[in-house]
Amino acid sequence: MVLTKHVIVASMAVAALGAIGFAVEAATGGAIHEIIQKRRSFGASTLSVKMGDSLIFVNGDPYAHNVYSVAPRGWLDLGIQEEGDRGTVVLNARGTFDIRCRIHPKMRVMVTVE
Numbered sequence: 001m002v003l004t005k006h007v008i009v010a011s012m013a014v015a016a017l018g019a020i021g022f023a024v025e026a027a028t029g030g031a032i033h034e035i036i037q038k039r040r041s042f043g044a045s046t047l048s049v050k051m052g053d054s055l056i057f058v059n060g061d062p063y064a065h066n067v068y069s070v071a072p073r074g075w076l077d078l079g080i081q082e083e084g085d086r087g088t089v090v091l092n093a094r095g096t097f098d099i100r101c102r103i104h105p106k107m108r109v110m111v112t113v114e
């Protein structure tokens with residue numbers, strides 16, 4: 001399951017749903033939205049993007065974060081990100097995704113993919 005130090009993704013729902021919502025790969029074509037994690041908070045609480053856009057999660061804190069989402073269709077886990085680490089996610093399904101940090105339960109950003 002582990003792909004690299006920075007990027008871990010599982011696609012357990014792919015067969016049943018036909019889309020996992022997230023893909024972890026190099027950005028291709030779509031817009032790139034950078035979300036900086038600072039002071040135990042994402043840089044935005046909501047974000048609207050277009051399908052095919054990329055999110056780059058950047059850890060701007062001097063301690064670790066672990067970005068993840070389980071809802072509604074995607075299963076995302078960027079693994080432990082240390083200070084300065086960057087993790088890229090390509091949004092490849094429409095919907096609203098509730099993205100959080102495993103380490104800091106109050107961290108949350110709702111991403112809507114149109």
Ligand SMILES: [Cu+2]
Nearest residue numbers: 065101103104
């Ligand atoms: Cu965190």
